[in-house]
Amino acid sequence: MPEAPHHVPVLLEEAIQWLTVRPDGVYVDATTGLGGHTAAIAQRLATGLVIANDCDAESLEVARRNTAPWADRIRYRHGWFSTLPAALAEMGFDKVDGLLADLGPSYAQLTSGPRGFSFAADGPLDMRFDRSGGITAAEYLDRATYADLVRLFQEAGSERRISERVARAILQARPLRSTRELARLVEEAVPRRGRLHPATKIFMALRRAVNREDEELEALLAAAPEIVRPGGRVVVISFMSTEDRKVKRAFRDWIRQGRAVPLHKHVIRPSEQEVRANPAARSARLRAIEIR
Ligand SMILES: C[S@@+](CC[C@H](N)C(=O)[O-])C[C@H]1O[C@@H](n2cnc3c(N)ncnc32)[C@H](O)[C@@H]1O
Incomplete structure (x- = not known):
């Protein structure tokens, strides 16, 4: 169950x-x-x-x-x-x-795969608190410009160099449709340092933007x-x-x-x-x- x-x-x-x-x-x-x-x-x-x-x-x-x-x-x-x-x-x-x-x-919400907030559980790249409307994280990424993404990731505390690398990788790889796809893309674009998973801040930034x-x-x-x-x-x-x-x-x-x-x-x-x-x-x- x-x-x-x-x-x-x-x-x-x-x-x-x-x-x-x-x-x-x-x-x-x-x-x-x-x-x-x-x-x-x-x-x-x-x-x-x-x-x-x-x-x-x-x-x-x-x-x-x-x-x-x-x-x-x-x-x-x-x-x-x-x-x-x-x-x-x-x-x-x-x-x-x-x-x-x-x-x-x-x-x-955070740990549910189908809600798409988590890089640890595979699911659609959704992240909407309210699934009755608004745009999903996948749609947000489809529409965002390089500058939008760099700003978003930097505001969430990622270093400029990392924000730029992830933004570039997203633009090249989109459309992205699953949390696993995005998590893998971030892992490949950013070397892992310390205990924090490199996708943590990227996922948080996206969730905050999707839900305004x-x-x-x-x-x-x-x-x-x-x-x-x-x-x-x-x-x-x-x-x-x-x-x-x-x-x-x-x-x-x-x-x-x-x-x-x-x-x-x-x-x-x-x-x-x-x-x-x-x-x-x-x-x-x-x-x-x-x-x-
Ligand atoms: C941390 S949880 C609250 C947990 C709750 N206090 C409990 O004891 O179960 C925050 C909740 O706020 C809702 N929420 C976040 N932003 C919101 C907003 N702008 N308007 C309405 N609800 C929002 C989320 O959907 C989520 O269910």
Whole structure:
């Protein structure tokens, strides 16, 4: 039998603690995934509600099953961060009591061959969080110019020389259709150094571009202080330093503009115990802020 998709929620206790869930509050989990954080919020509600949002309909289906015991307190919503304000208005919510975002892909998405995120599992070069629309990683590579690819790989932290070599190899080899094809191409173009597989940063860069992750995070950060009521909280968990930097800057700007008050001095990281139990948590960083 195929293994059921799973994902261990990261910084779960900390996220719930900083969100300060009230039994009668209305919360948005912008990244429900498989429902780990959503379930923890829902369990603390009496008359309140949690809006369980995700742009991945397949994950949302699993979340629905995983959170079934508390379904009377959950409203599931399939959609992107950028359309969240309109969706909340449509649902009749002017402001909510808190918003949580646990960024990036889930372990289940990342390790599924058919979803095409992983160079370790063969599958179609897809990488879309939302398979109901948008362009796949294969289509992205078909359309990209040499300059687009070099910039993309460099932004994801690859050296210029490596970015250029991989971009050139892609242009010569395309159309590329499978994760294995791309992984092999990168292995051939880039000598392996250290422990990190040479395809790691290339796959991450592509996934971020396909899902417009920078633009989506910016849209979420622009909307958050408008969506959350004064006294309510915004909690964001990031796994990449570029994302954490964006969150840190946005929070700092809100404080300067008098739109929010700080809650902690240093970024919150998982405990050694959590990292030992779930090594995937090691790069997680949590920031929380209170809206004024
Ligand atoms: C790290 S996982 C969340 C895991 C979840 N907290 C749990 O406990 O199962 C992030 C989720 O956010 C979703 N996601 C990423 N970017 C999104 C966006 N721009 N709009 C909506 N959902 C997004 C992904 O599809 C993924 O399911």
